[in-house]
Amino acid sequence: MKLEILEKDKIYHIYNRGINGEPIFTSDENKRYFLKLYLKYLENKVETFAYCLMDNHFHFVIRINNETEVTQALSNLFNAYAKSFNKQQNRTGSLFEKHFKRIQIENEEYLKNVIQYIHLNPKHHLDMDYKSFTFSSYLTILSNKATNLLRNEVIRLFEDIDNFIYCHDFKNEVLSEKQKLE
Template structure:
């Protein structure tokens, strides 16, 4: 698979999973550490429009704020630092993630909206978990007034308002158009 070239000011679906489908998160502390490292390495380099951390994979919906080379290096630093810490904690060696993180350029606003919903619904798709209560997705950040790293105002504007944001998430799969490939 040829990797999409990242471009400044473009939106992307970034995702990866554990090598051979193995877990990349064993517990909540791992997920919190991943988010901390994400902020450390990529703050101001990307804007986050959505995320979800599942046990064996993750999804990020982002926009690049700087040039590709800088962002790619920052992601590399994130994944390397996380893998080293995870391997040390779990007493394992070797690669943790599949070779390259996947990236899909989001061509239009409809795709962006549908992807944000898809990412937030991931817990329901994989484990039949109520996505509204899932701790490691950005969904709750949009409902809250607390400070957040996600682009709350921009995303809610993209959906029209908070009411429509919630409505679109509760439409089951009707909102997700089959013509889009998310993974």
């Protein structure tokens, strides 16, 4: 299977999970360290719209700034984290599934849907309150604290902060009703 090349100025949904669905994060400290490595390896190479770190998988929506270096930078991030996690957990072998997944986002409506999907992950995977989930960009977008996220661009996608909240609440209700029917 040939992997899609990440192109400059394009937006992608990047995600992966632990091998065999196993945890890749066993503590909040693991998640903080992963985000620290994310900044170390990807700062100035990508711009981040949204993210969510779950115990056995992660999601990012990014825009590529530097296509010649970003794939290697992502590989370096995942390798550095896997080595650290394996050492901490006294384990060996692959931590992540073979290749990280990437889907190019080609329009604003799809981008908005992916951002909401990522933010709602805690609710629909673990039945946790996505509004207070620490390892998602949802709270960061709502805050006024300094961030590397494309906060203003995300808010503009949803028109304003109130509509950002409304759209997430509405999608959450729709997904909750759908789950009840299944």
